[in-house]
Structures are given as structure tokens and as C-alpha cells.
Amino acid sequence: MLHDRRRLAVFVASGLYLILIGGLIATNIADISGSDAVRALLLDYAYWPRLAVALLAGAALGLAGVLMQQVLQNPLAAPETLGVNAGAHLALTIGLLAAPALHAAHPQLLAIAGAFIAWGLIAAVGWRSRDPTTLILTGFVVSFALGSISGLLMLLNQQYLDSMFIWGAGSLVVDGWTDVAQLALRVALGAIGVAALGRPLLILGFGEQQAKSLGLTKLLKPLLLATAVLLSASVAAAVGIIGFVGLAAPHLARVLGAEKLSERLIAAPLAGAALVLLVDQLIQLLPPEQAANLPTGAVTALIGAPMLILLLRRLPRLMLEVGGGIAMLLGGGSAKRPMAVLTGLAVALALLLALALLIGRAPAGFGLYPEAFAWRLPRVVAACSAGLGLGVAGCLVQRLFANPMASPEILGIGGGVAMGLIAVLLLFTDAGAGLQLFGATVGALVVTGAILLLGLDRGFTPERLLLTGIAITALLDASSLLFLALGDPRSGQVLAWLSGSTYWVALDFAIVVLVAGLAGLALSALTLRWLEILPLGATIATSLGMPLHAARLIVLVLSAVTTAAAALIVGPMSFVGLLAPHLAGLFGLRRAGPQLFGAAMTGAMLVVFADWVGRVVFAPTELPAGVLSVLIGSVMVVGVVMGRRRTF
Amino acid sequence: MIARLLASLLALLPTLPAAAAEAVPAHAERVATIDWGTAETLLAIGVTPLGLAESAGYRDWVGEPALPDTVAEIGLRATPSLEYLAALKPDVILSTPQFTAIEPVLEKIAPVISLATYTTDLEPYRHAQENTARLGALTGRAQAAADLIAATDTRIAKLKDAVGAAETRPVLVLYFQDDRHTWVFCRGSLFDDVLRRAGLKNAWTTEGNFWGFANAGVDRLFAIRDAAVLVIEPVPPAVRAKLEARDGLLGQLPAFAPGNYAILPSIWGFGGLPSAGRFADQLLKHTQLFERGHAS
Numbered sequence: 009m010l011h012d013r014r015r016l017a018v019f020v021a022s023g024l025y026l027i028l029i030g031g032l033i034a035t036n037i038a039d040i041s042g043s044d045a046v047r048a049l050l051l052d053y054a055y056w057p058r059l060a061v062a063l064l065a066g067a068a069l070g071l072a073g074v075l076m077q078q079v080l081q082n083p084l085a086a087p088e089t090l091g092v093n094a095g096a097h098l099a100l101t102i103g104l105l106a107a108p109a110l111h112a113a114h115p116q117l118l119a120i121a122g123a124f125i126a127w128g129l130i131a132a133v134g135w136r137s138r139d140p141t142t143l144i145l146t147g148f149v150v151s152f153a154l155g156s157i158s159g160l161l162m163l164l165n166q167q168y169l170d171s172m173f174i175w176g177a178g179s180l181v182v183d184g185w186t187d188v189a190q191l192a193l194r195v196a197l198g199a200i201g202v203a204a205l206g207r208p209l210l211i212l213g214f215g216e217q218q219a220k221s222l223g224l225t226k227l228l229k230p231l232l233l234a235t236a237v238l239l240s241a242s243v244a245a246a247v248g249i250i251g252f253v254g255l256a257a258p259h260l261a262r263v264l265g266a267e268k269l270s271e272r273l274i275a276a277p278l279a280g281a282a283l284v285l286l287v288d289q290l291i292q293l294l295p296p297e298q299a300a301n302l303p304t305g306a307v308t309a310l311i312g313a314p315m316l317i318l319l320l321r322r323l324p325r326l327m328l329e330v331g332g333g334i335a336m337l338l339g340g341g342s343a344k345r346p347m348a349v350l351t352g353l354a355v356a357l358a359l360l361l362a363l364a365l366l367i368g369r370a371p372a373g374f375g376l377y378p379e380a381f382a383w384r385l386p387r388v389v390a391a392c393s394a395g396l397g398l399g400v401a402g403c404l405v406q407r408l409f410a411n412p413m414a415s416p417e418i419l420g421i422g423g424g425v426a427m428g429l430i431a432v433l434l435l436f437t438d439a440g441a442g443l444q445l446f447g448a449t450v451g452a453l454v455v456t457g458a459i460l461l462l463g464l465d466r467g468f469t470p471e472r473l474l475l476t477g478i479a480i481t482a483l484l485d486a487s488s489l490l491f492l493a494l495g496d497p498r499s500g501q502v503l504a505w506l507s508g509s510t511y512w513v514a515l516d517f518a519i520v521v522l523v524a525g526l527a528g529l530a531l532s533a534l535t536l537r538w539l540e541i542l543p544l545g546a547t548i549a550t551s552l553g554m555p556l557h558a559a560r561l562i563v564l565v566l567s568a569v570t571t572a573a574a575a576l577i578v579g580p581m582s583f584v585g586l587l588a589p590h591l592a593g594l595f596g597l598r599r600a601g602p603q604l605f606g607a608a609m610t611g612a613m614l615v616v617f618a619d620w621v622g623r624v625v626f627a628p629t630e631l632p633a634g635v636l637s638v639l640i641g642s643v644m645v646v647g648v649v650m651g652r653r654r655t656f
Numbered sequence: 657m658i659a660r661l662l663a664s665l666l667a668l669l670p671t672l673p674a675a676a677a678e679a680v681p682a683h684a685e686r687v688a689t690i691d692w693g694t695a696e697t698l699l700a701i702g703v704t705p706l707g708l709a710e711s712a713g714y715r716d717w718v719g720e721p722a723l724p725d726t727v728a729e730i731g732l733r734a735t736p737s738l739e740y741l742a743a744l745k746p747d748v749i750l751s752t753p754q755f756t757a758i759e760p761v762l763e764k765i766a767p768v769i770s771l772a773t774y775t776t777d778l779e780p781y782r783h784a785q786e787n788t789a790r791l792g793a794l795t796g797r798a799q800a801a802a803d804l805i806a807a808t809d810t811r812i813a814k815l816k817d818a819v820g821a822a823e824t825r826p827v828l829v830l831y832f833q834d835d836r837h838t839w840v841f842c843r844g845s846l847f848d849d850v851l852r853r854a855g856l857k858n859a860w861t862t863e864g865n866f867w868g869f870a871n872a873g874v875d876r877l878f879a880i881r882d883a884a885v886l887v888i889e890p891v892p893p894a895v896r897a898k899l900e901a902r903d904g905l906l907g908q909l910p911a912f913a914p915g916n917y918a919i920l921p922s923i924w925g926f927g928g929l930p931s932a933g934r935f936a937d938q939l940l941k942h943t944q945l946f947e948r949g950h951a952s
Binding site for chain 1: 713716717728729730731732733734735736737738739740742743754755757758760761764765833834835836837839862863864865867869870871872873874875876878879892893894897898903904905906908926
């Protein structure tokens with residue numbers, strides 16, 4: 009009965025969709041003006057190929073999404089979370105700068121190679137882990153590490169990389185059928201691959217043990233994943249990044265009633281194609297001068313991210329298991345005298361602060377340049393307070409999520425900060441630092457509020473927060489890509505800020521952030537017992553009599569506030585929060601208290617060091633502290649994870 | 657050693673809050689700039705700036721007037737190095753409203769003069785004239801500035817004479833981002849102002865942003881019938897190949913029929929009077945493109 013009613017609903021919905029899309033297509037075709045010959049040419053070279061690309065891209069991403077989610081048994085697996093887009097982006101950027109001829113001749117091969125390399129990196133780091141959350145978090149880290157390298161290259165070569173801004177926002181404007189044919193060929197290859205591997209895939213769906221007992225070769229998983237990466241990379245190569253379709257389409261299919269895997273393999277590509285087609289036709293409905301400013305890929309991400317949150321509320325339960333990281337947090341030897349270690353760290357931090365404050369580089373070389381002390385002071389204070397705040401937030405978030413790969417960035421607060429900044433730039437043509445800061449602060453507050461509201465109904469479970477964070481981060485990407493694709497000459501400034509430059513921080517503001525960080529540290533110190541227990545899991549925490557929901561809420565608020573303050577200075581992404589607790593761990597600071605203070609100090613050291621290196625290494629060209637923290641940080645993260653593998 | 661460092665730090669402390677901006681000087685010999693358009697104007701009135709941001713980019717995108725090797729590189733436009741700037745001991749730092757956010761930082765070194773050319777009133781040529789005069793007065797080259805203003809007007813007048821009273825076709829000026837996307841220069845751009853002053857019509861009539869350009873996919877260029885097309889370098893290799901092979905939509909567009917378009921050497925679309933003058937000179941070389949009756 010219920011099943012029938014649902015089937016009827018899906019039937020009616022599909023009918024309505026077809027009527028709507030038919031109307032849109034008819035309207036858009038009627039809007040094409042010109043003589044008959046011109047209209048025919050426009051239809052043949054622009055309209056129909058674009059429609060075909062929309063369908064192909066949506067279907068390919070939907071299929072890739074199902075494959076990834078099924079093989080990895082992970083509902084958050086998708087081209088964007090598994091590094092495909094970031095890898096393709098970096099490969100194209102490097103190609104454009106270093107080998108323009110190769111880039112012009114074979115952009116698609118370049119993008120696909122980049123995607124495979126990125127996926128290989130993620131697989132190498134996160135593959136062995138049986139914990140799905142860790143794989144997704146690894147994907148997150150690798151994606152953003154690669155993304156920050158691309159960002160750095162764009163910052164240094166802004167004028168030369170305008171086309172990459174458009175690519176990043178996924179424009180479906182096509183030029184004839186050549187690219188369409190290439191994409192169609194690759195999608196067909198992928199579909200044939202899936203059909204050939206279909207039976208084993210259905211079996212794999214029942215779980216690892218069954219698959220093993222049925223004698224499936226070890227090659228099957230990598231083959232299927234390779235197919236999925238090929239599919240999504242082909243789309244990225246042909247038209248750029250179409251955000252969120254790969255992640256959302258399989259869930260949309262499931263909500264529409266495709267419960268069996270065999271059904272989803274058909275339904276998800278259909279859903280993806282329908283989604284991209286709808287968004288693209290709606291955009292074409294706008295007056296052309298507006299439509300040109302709205303690349304389809306960024307718009308699907310803007311629509312898809314909130315949609316995913318809504319969709320997932322309707323799913324019974326997210327299939328994420330949490331808890332793989334306990335060994336990391338609690339294992340290993342603790343320092344016998346944590347106070348001595350902390351004192352050592354404090355001395356090291358003081359020395360580093362002195363270095364950053366005193367030593368600069370001018371045309372004459374390294375030196376004191378005493379007149380520069382006053383200019384360097386705000387930056388050093390800013391870097392120190394941002395690092396401190398992120399260190400504290402990282403420690404809190406990792407214990408809250410009970411996962412060593414969690415970082416404050418996944419809360420999505422940086423995304424809010426970026427959106428606030430961009431909104432101010434769009435509204436005011438000559439917004440100064442004060443107004444920009446105001447917009448960024450409002451953005452941080454709005455996202456913090458959204459996280460709390462969205463998390464409320466499920467008691468702030470880690471998987472729910474992770475999902476919200478990924479969705480909000482996708483919104484950040486989409487909105488900043490939209491801004492950059494506009495071609496506004498202020499994009500250099502936005503790029504500098506997004507990559508975490510401390511350049512324009514005023515001393516009074518830096519001090520405010522320092523106070524916020526120190527307050528966060530002091531308040532967190534009051535929750536040490538919770539922080540000790542939270543990583544042990546909900547069951548143990550409850551049995552120990554801890555007020556689980558209240559504790560999660562308080563720890564979350566503390567991490568959100570410290571993250572927001574730091575993000576205002578060092579940009580949305582830095583991974584200092586991910587790294588600092590591990591560094592503290594390396595020094596033997598593993599219990600909650602020592603780790604908290606240790607992470608605060610190592611975080612501060614990392615950002616102060618990154619800021620100083622960025623100022624002097626390529627002087628006078630400055631590299632932003634945020635990006636350098638990511639670069640230094642991701643190398644260390646890989647080291648940490650590799651090292652951790654050895655301890656198993 | 658450490659004691660000495662500490663002492664010099666302490667000696668510095670009272671001076672920290674005294675970072676207030678000095679008054680803008682009436683006369684400045686030593687200037688540094690973070691804006692390419694300002695740099696080309698300075699060079700054109702015979703003032704060599706001490707330092708310029710992203711000077712390699714200036715050489716590729718602006719080109720003329722050639723940048724002397726003596727001009728020091730000071731870093732990225734959005735984050736110029738304070739130590740390098742300070743080492744130049746400038747009397748004044750020249751900026752544009754696009755960099756408003758970093759002016760408080762730059763003011764720690766020298767007074768900042770912000771010169772707006774591209775504003776919401778969409779009159780860059782007039783602003784470029786005003787800014788040239790202002791730079792001339794500031795650097796003691798008022799006569800050279802007046803000469804530049806007059807010479808640029810003359811270059812445009814020459815174009816106007818060449819075009820004459822004959823009926824002309826509209827002109828489309830664009831810059832390719834890749835083989836599918838262009839920036840089309842429209843009202844509010846320096847190029848549009850030059851066209852207007854020379855009595856020519858811009859083929860792109862809808863408005864863009866206040867920098868005077870609009871994003872346009874190549875499919876939209878179909879609407880451009882019977883117009884001369886000027887493509888500004890650099891042209892991406894993929895586009896050049898398609899144009900030459902008359903391949904894809906680009907190759908089918910009447911706008912890109914051989915003989916209907918010309919590729920101009922790089923001219924900075926966000927520059928000042930020297931860019932405007934160079935654009936006028938280039939147009940003068942291609943008058944046959946926009947003469948009515950030209951076969952398309």
C-alpha cells in the first residue's frame with residue numbers, strides 16, 4: 009500500500025518534471041532570435057550540444073557517485089570528496105602555466121591524469137583505513153591541499169589564469185559537437201565498464217565478507233573506482249566542475265524509491281541528468297547578460313548543497329561509523345612530565361615570535377630593519393592568535409568527532425566567512441578593510457548558528473556535523489568560484505584573503521582575536537573531563553554519567569567561536585587545527601589537558617612560522633600564511649597518517 | 657645581542673601608535689605604484705616610478721611604454737612587500753580604489769594617493785585625463801601631463817578624421833578567456849570611450865560591470881551581425897587554432913570570417929591615457945574593417 013503510494017508519487021513527480029522541462033526547452037528555443045539560418049546554426053552549434061552536455065555530465069556524475077558510494081560503502085563518497093576535481097584543477101593550472109601548448113592540445117587528458125593522481129594520493133593515505141569517515145576526511149585534506157596549491161598559483165599568476173576561474177565554476181557553454189562527442193565516448197566507455205562489472209558489483213553491495221567468500225578478485229574494487237574516477241574526471245575535463253551532483257544524485261535516487269543497487273545504477277544517472285538539465289535550462293531562461301555571469305556548475309552546487317542536507321534528513325540513518333581514531337588519540341606513550349614539555353614549547357614559541365618580529369628581508373638581504381618592527385607586530389600577533397585559536401579548536405573537534413582526521417575546517421565556518429566577504433565586495437564597490445571584516449564576521453555568525461540549528465535535532469552527532477560541514481564548504485567553493493568567474497579585478501584581493509594572508513590585519517583587531525583565542529583556551533580547560541571521555545564513544549560517555557548532548561553542544565560552541573575568530577585572519581582553510589593536536593601528540597602530550605595547551609602553542613608556532621616564511625622566502629612576492637600552513641601541514645599530515653599505519 | 661634587540665624593541669614601543677597618516681605632499685619626486693595603469697601614465701609623462709607591483713605582468717599585459725629595468729619589483733599588487741617599499745623611501749604611494757583594503761597598511765610607509773579611473777559613472781577616459789593632470793601636478797611635470805592629454809586627444813582626433821563622415825559599421829572589442837568564453841568591452845571601458853570619441857559605435861550595447869566589460873559565451877557573439885571585431889592579445893593557443901582552421905562554432909561565426917576581424921597587440925584594458933592612445937593608433941591601422949560596404 010505504502011509502496012504503491014510512493015510509486016504513484018514518483019510517477020506524478022516525473023510527469024511534472026517532464027512537463028516543466030519541456031516547457032523550459034520550448035521557451036528557450038523560442039527565445040533564440042535571428043534569421044532562420046542563424047537560428048539553425050545556433051541550435052546546432054550551441055543549444056543542442058549544450059543540452060547534450062548537461063545530460064551527459066549529469067548522468068556521468070550520477071553514475072560515478074553511485075559507484076563510489078557503493079564500492080567504498082560510504083554515503084559521502086563523491087567526485088568532490090575524493091579529490092577528482094581538485095586534482096584535475098591543479099593539473100590544468102600547472103599545464104596552462106608550464107606547458108600552454110600541451111594544455112591547448114590535450115586539456116582533457118591533462119585533467120583526467122590530474123584526477124587519477126589525486127585519487128591515488130587519497131587512496132594511498134586513507135585506503136587501509138576501514139573507517140569510512142577517515143577516508144572522507146583524508147579526501148577532504150588532500151583535496152584542499154591540492155586546491156591550495158592551485159590557489160597559490162592563481163594568486164601569483166592571476167592575469168594568466170582567468171580561464172581557470174571559468175573552468176572552476178563549470179560553464180556549460182559549448183562550441184559545437186567535438187567536445188560533446190569526446191565526453192559521450194568516455195561516458196559510454198564507463199557505462200560499458202559498469203555493465204561488464206555489474207554482477208560482481210551487485211554482490212559487492214552485500215558487503216565485504218560475502219564478496220570475499222564468493223571469490224571476487226582483488227582487482228574489482230580498484231577497477232570500479234577507476235571507472236568512477238574516469239567518468240567524473242571526463243566531465244571535469246570537458247566542462248569544468250559541476251558541483252555536488254555526484255554526491256546528491258544517488259541520494260536523490262534513493263529518496264525517489266530506488267532502494268536496490270540495480271535500480272540505483274539506473275536511477276542515479278537519470279536523476280543527475282535531470283538535475284543538471286533543469287538547472288541549466290533555468291539559467292538560460294534568464295536574460296543572457298545575467299546568464300553569462302552564472303556558470304551552471306557553481307549554481308548546481310549552490311542549490312545542491314542545501315538540497316543534500318534536506319534529502320539526508322529523510323534517510324533512515326547515515327551509515328557512518330565513528331571511532332577509528334581512538335587508538336590515535338589515546339595510544340602511544342604519554343610524556344612523563346607534561347609540564348616540562350609545555351614549558352619547552354612555550355620557550356620555542358617565544359623564540360619563533362622574536363624571529364618573526366625582528367628579522368625581515370629587504371633588497372639588501374635579511375636583517376633587522378627596525379623601522380619595520382611596528383609593521384610586523386600586527387601580523388605576528390595575528391598569526392599567533394589565529395594559530396592558537398585553531399590549535400584549540402582542532403583539539404576540541406577531534407575529540408568531539410572522536411576522529412584524528414577531523415579539523416575545524418569541516419565545520420564550514422570558513423565558508424561563511426568567505427561568503428560574507430564576497431557579499432560585501434559585490435554590494436560595495438570600494439569596501440575597505442573595516443566593512444570587509446564586518447561582512448566576514450556576520451558570515452561566521454550565520455554559519456555557526458546554522459550548524460547549531462541543523463545539529464539540534466540529532467543531538468550533534470558527529471556524522472551529522474560532518475555532513476553539514478561538507479555541504480557548507482561546498483557553498484563556500486561555489487560562491488567564491490562564482491565571484492572569481494565574474495572576472496572582477498578585485499579577485500586578487502579575494503584570492504589573497506581566501507589563501508590566508510595576514511597582510512592587512514590591524515593591531516587592535518589582532519588583539520581582539522588573541523583575546524578570543526585565549527578565552528576559548530581557558531573555557532575549554534574547564535571541560536577537560538568531557539574532552540577525555542568524548543572520544544570513547546557515546547555509550548561509554550553516557551554510562552559514565554556524562555550529559556552527552558550538553559557536552560557536545562558546549563564543545564561545539566567553543567570550537568565554532570575559536571574557529572570563526574581565527575578564520576577572520578587566516579582564511580577559511582589552513583589545516584592548522586588538524587595538525588596541531590597531532591604535533592602535540594608527537595611531543596607526548598596525549599591527555600586532554602596537556603594536548604589542549606600543547607596544540608594551542610604548536611598551532612601558534614605553525615602559523616607564525618608560515619607567515620614569516622611567506623614574507624621572506626620569495627620576497628618581495630609574499631606567499632599567504634594560510635596556504636603555506638596547508639602546504640607545511642599536509643606534508644606533516646601524510647607523515648602522521650603513514651606513521652599511524654605502522655602502529656597498527 | 658638579545659639585550660640589544662630587546663632595548664631596540666623597547667625604544668620602539670612608544671612610537672607604535674604614532675602610525676597616523678602624514679599629510680599628502682603637494683610635490684613628490686619619489687613615487688611607487690601598485691597599479692599598472694598609473695605606472696604607464698607616469699612613464700608617459702617622463703616620471704620613472706621607483707617601484708611597481710607585478711612588473712613582469714606589466715611587461716606582458718601593458719607592454720608600452722616600456723618599463724625601465726631600474727624600476728624595482730615590490731611584490732603582488734594585493735600584498736606588496738613593506739620592507740621593499742620602505743627601502744625605496746617613496747614620498748607617496750599611488751593606488752586605486754580596488755586596493756582600498758590595504759591602504760591603511762601602505763600608509764605606514766608613505767601617504768597614499770588613490771586614483772580612481774573605473775567608477776560607477778562609467779567615464780574612464782575623463783577620469784584618466786584628470787588623473788594624468790593630478791600626477792603631473794604632483795610630480796612637477798604639469799606640462800608633460802598637459803601634453804599627454806592633448807596628444808591622446810590628437811591621436812583619437814586623427815582616427816576620427818580617418819573614419820570621416822562616412823557611415824561606419826559598429827566595432828566589437830573583446831578578449832578571449834578560452835575558446836568558449838570572452839570578455840566583451842562595453843560602456844564604462846576605456847576602449848568604449850575611445851570608440852565614442854572617434855565617432856564609432858560599440859557593437860555591444862548591453863551594459864556590463866563598472867570595469868566596462870561583460871562576460872559572454874561565444875554563442876552570444878552570433879547576435880553580432882555586420883560588425884568589425886577587434887581581438888586583443890593575448891589570444892589563447894586553442895582559440896588561435898580554431899580561428900585559423902575555422903573550426904567549431906567560433907569558425908562559423910560571421911564575426912570571425914577572415915577579413916572581418918583583426919588581432920591587436922596587447923593593450924591594457926584597465927589602463928590610462930597611454931592605453932587609450934595606443935588603442936586609437938591600432939584602430940587607425942584597421943579602418944578598412946569598419947568602413948561600411950566592407951565585405952563580411
